[in-house]
Amino acid sequence: MKALRLTAWGEAPEPTEVEQPVPRGAEVLVRVEATGLCHSDLHVIDAAAGALPYRLPFTLGHEVAGRVTAWGPDADGVEAGQRVVLYGPWGCDSCDRCAAGRDNYCDRRDTLAWHGAGLGRDGGMAEYVLVPSARHLVPIGDLTADQAAPLSDAGLTSYHAVAGLRHALGEGTTTAVIGIGGLGHLAVQILRATTATRVLAVDTREDALTLADRSGADFGTLARADTARVLRGQTRGAGADAVLDFVGNGQTLELATGILRPGGELAVVGSGGGRLTVSKPGVLPPGFRLSLPFWGTRPELTEVVALARSGAIHVETERLPLSAAAEAIGRLRRGQVRGRAVLVPD
Template sequence: MKAIQYTRIGAEPELTEIPKPEPGPGEVLLEVTAAGVCHSDDFIMSLPEEQYTYGLPLTLGHEGAGKVAAVGEGVEGLDIGTNVVVYGPWGCGNCWHCSQGLENYCSRARELGINPPGLGAPGALAEFMIVDSPRHLVPIGDLDPVKTVPLTDAGLTPYHAIKRSLPKLRGGSFAVVIGTGGLGHVAIQLLRHLSAATVIALDVSADKLELATKVGAHEVVLSDKDAAENVRKITGSQGAALVLDFVGYQPTIDTAMAVAGVGSDVTIVGIGDGQAHAKVGFFQSPYEASVTVPYWGARNELIELIDLAHAGIFDIAVETFSLDNGAEAYRRLAAGTLSGRAVVVPGL
């Protein structure tokens, strides 16, 4: 079968031919219908050899949708042909966090060698993929898998980040979204649906700000050296109650801290270069401001997102690619020329 794999440190991902997998006991085989391309992939492929821990060759893709093609021994109650999306942050299923559905914070995953698809385990950028357990599948019914697959990360991650801050998003408050790409443009829609806050979106180009306006941002601001000052012209002295940084480089984190208000949440979602940090302390950050770095989201939250998708609240911007030109999706991602989320469709 065809797959897009990272095969050599520092090289571009490439289209390869690998054997079609067979499901073992407790596993599920999916025929992939759509797979998302994410900045996290680009980040791990930029790591030097001494920091890379994901194995080679690695079939990429941690956002996956597909049809159940076969099940392993012991799997019951899952019909062949069922349309599903994959919950990516696999955990042990038994620790305290996993018992809450928070497999993204599994306390034993590293110890047990459990890795997410595309981030250690074989991922979704292939014609078929193995899912380790049926509990990591969420049926989507008649939803379009191409439009739905970004919800497994580009939707789940901001949803998890926003939910914890909803009590602070009262009428008259402000929420700032830095970076309006794959995750950011979904975050804007979630904020508009879930809160009464005024949503201010920041990005580096007019076309990205146009997308932000299209999906519901009340105000847009160019993300440059004057961004914090221009955001403060909108929020006034109260600042933002929530700042979501989907970029994660030092300039955007500095902007996030500069626009945050007293008692606010600053949530750094973007990985950036992995080196940036928020400056916290007296005379460095607002009083009682909380700075958080979340990771993905809970299983029940993905179910909630699929319910919201059935209710029609999302307008997910996607650009589609075939497996044959999937490497181009990563080039476009690195160049910052994508509008919304890149989705690879094996059937194209």
């Protein structure tokens, strides 16, 4: 079968012919219908040798939707032809957190040679993907594959980040979303669907603000020198009750802490390499709480799928064939992807 595999750190992944996997034990074989392309894929491709515990080569792709085609003799709860989305973070499968569907916070994560599908283990940029257990599969019913695949990270990570702040997002509150890309535009929709907060959107691109508006943002502004003042004006000077930073570089963290209300909530989701210096006393908002959400839980993925099937959230996608993966990766690097690029088998 065809697969896009990472064979050397810091080099472009290679289209390769590999043997179609055969499920054994509790494994399940899924025929891939769509795979989302994520900035995390770029971080993996660009990683220096030794920076990640993964062993080369492996197939990329951690946002995967498809159809169950075969399974091993010990697999439970699967049906031939069942359409599913993969829960991407795969943990040790034996700690309490994995047992509760919280593989994203697996107690043994630092000892594993993988972090999930396409992250050290073969992922979905191929015709088939082998899943270690049916517990990593969430049914999607009639949801289209290009909508379902990005839910497993872009949707799930955004949902998990919002869920951690939801207690503070009642009537009369304001939340700023920085970075309206694959995750950010879904965060805007999830905030509108699950909270009563007013949503402010920030990005460096006009087309991203247009996407934020379509996603339900109450206000949008370009990131520039006066953005903090503009956003504070939208909160009558008080500051935002919560900020979700989907970029995470030095500039966005400075903006986030500059607009956050005392006692507010800051969730840093993006991995842009920014740093916060914590000191007391200092310039950070007094009483603020910081979270670093990572991916999400399996029960939360079920909730995200339900939101999508109800029509409450919709992923802005650009479909490309798997053979055009190099083009898609290049466009993602240049910031030219609107929403989420989704690769489909040729």
